[in-house]
Amino acid sequence: MSTQSDNIFQAIISHAKEYGFVFPSSEIYDGLSAVYDYGPNGSELKKNIRDYWWKSMTQMHDNIVGIDAAIFMHPTTWKASGHVDNFSDPMIDNKDSKKRYRVDHLIEAYADTLPEAEKNALIDEMQQLEAATDYAGLKKLIDDHKIKCSVSGTTNWTEIRQFNLMFKTEFGAVASDNPDDNIVYLRPETAQGIFVNFLNVQKTARMKVPFGIAQTGKAFRNEIVARQFIFRMREFEQMEMQFFVRPGTEGEWYKYWKEARLQWHLGLGINPAKYRYHDHIKLAHYAKEACDIEFEFPIGFKEVEGIHSRSDFDLTQHQLYSKKKQNYFDNDIDPATGKPYGNYIPYVIETSIGLDRMFLLILSNSYEEEAIPKEDGTTDSRVVLRIPAKLAPNKLAILPLTKKDGLPEIATKLMDECKPYFKCFYEEKDAIGKRYRRQDAIGTPFCVTIDNQTPIDQTVTIRYRDTMQQERIPISQVKDLVLGMVM
RNA sequence: GCGGAAGUAGCUCAUUUGGUAGAGCGGUAGCCUUCCAAGCUUCAGGUGGCCAGUUCGAGCCUGGUCUUCCGCUCCA
Missing domain, CATH: 3.30.40.230 (Herpes Virus-1)
Structure with missing residues (x-):
């Protein structure tokens, strides 16, 4: 890691704190190692990333449905998954x-x-x-x-x-004579909540293989080394999708999702040169094929997302430990035999992305310290977050140029018109340049300014964050213009 | 966990050998301003990480402790 990129990483961490994106947890008590809180802008950005992922999975694929499983699970779950024995x-x-x-x-x-x-x-x-x-x-x-x-x-x-990977806690208010009776773990991955619900979901949502189950949620791991800001946290959030396929087709589906997931990232307009695949040579106990999607953070190329071909390992393990059949009956006709494919335990392709890592990715990719030449020959500077418009915490800042002449009233009316559709920010204090810079610093893609011409011809200037260019448009078009850019 | 460095206002930093803390930026309130951190004025904000010790007196010296950063170690 070079000193310069190290400085950029430090600057991003400071910026994240100063502008209400990420705070160290329990900071007034000197913090809690490798735990962080998301502030007002951070929680909006994080939610937008989560929603964008969720929509891309469940709304854009009619064969993927979502669930929201509990963090607590029966302790046998983790014996079956291998976490109790393999990760301590x-x-x-x-x-x-x-x-x-x-x-x-x-x-x-x-x-x-x-x-x-x-x-x-x-x-x-x-x-x-x-x-x-x-x-x-x-x-x-x-x-x-x-x-x-x-x-x-x-x-x-x-x-x-x-060394314990999993956090343990006690379940039930009454202590038992045998302490082992009461142990539950905070889940170290969300995937098992999907596997144990496989048949519930398949039957109630009437799903046919191939189909997927998506879930976002918190997971907990005791890391040996807790560093690198929100890249490595003890409490973090995963966005996982387990895709159930007919045995024998897992190879093609693995390829499909490996490609599809990279396209999801590139669809945000991020430079493809900052991404690369890392294929695993040494595989985890459950994996058949596995790769990471890595992103070039200021601290180097690091894993953001994993795509794993998990075979029928998990469902088979749960069948073994629970003694409940995890079979799926496939009615489709096998052209080789002319008969249905019949009963089998499906194979699984997993896509698993760290929401907090994706957040850090967006922040790292967006952060820029810019020098701006001024007319008088001097240079100005600005810090701008070029967050993709659809993920930005605020979509539109509404700024009356002055507090007089009825301009705030017009601005408030525009605010009321736009508010139901996307998040807006209103501000009437300080010079306009300062207000623009503040919006740049939190990544607001559009600002509209109401000036004295507005009451005359109902036009405003819209100013674009990335280019700092402005143009004059009718106030009546503002809502639809922004909506078109952020959907 | 080990080694190194550092903790003073929200941020960046001052306070020459020990004599009860200042600036810039930021924030707040107002004036003025018709488009990129402008100007003037107002106000707020620190038991100097914490605890002991030495001293008439400690932000400064000594010891301990906590936290953070860097390196090592580990990492499905």
């Missing part, structure tokens, strides 16, 4: 070098130095201990083999501790 890595620290290791990495690195037979025996033993979550046994394994820290060269280890 045991860790160990060397007391001399202060280095922290994942226990499996430490033992595997040591095993690589051994002859083949000894190596395999050691790995086997480790895996059995891991499966039994026998931390004492793993520690003994490290001690018995005198495994050293590569930095300090000593065997002075702490006890093995578990």
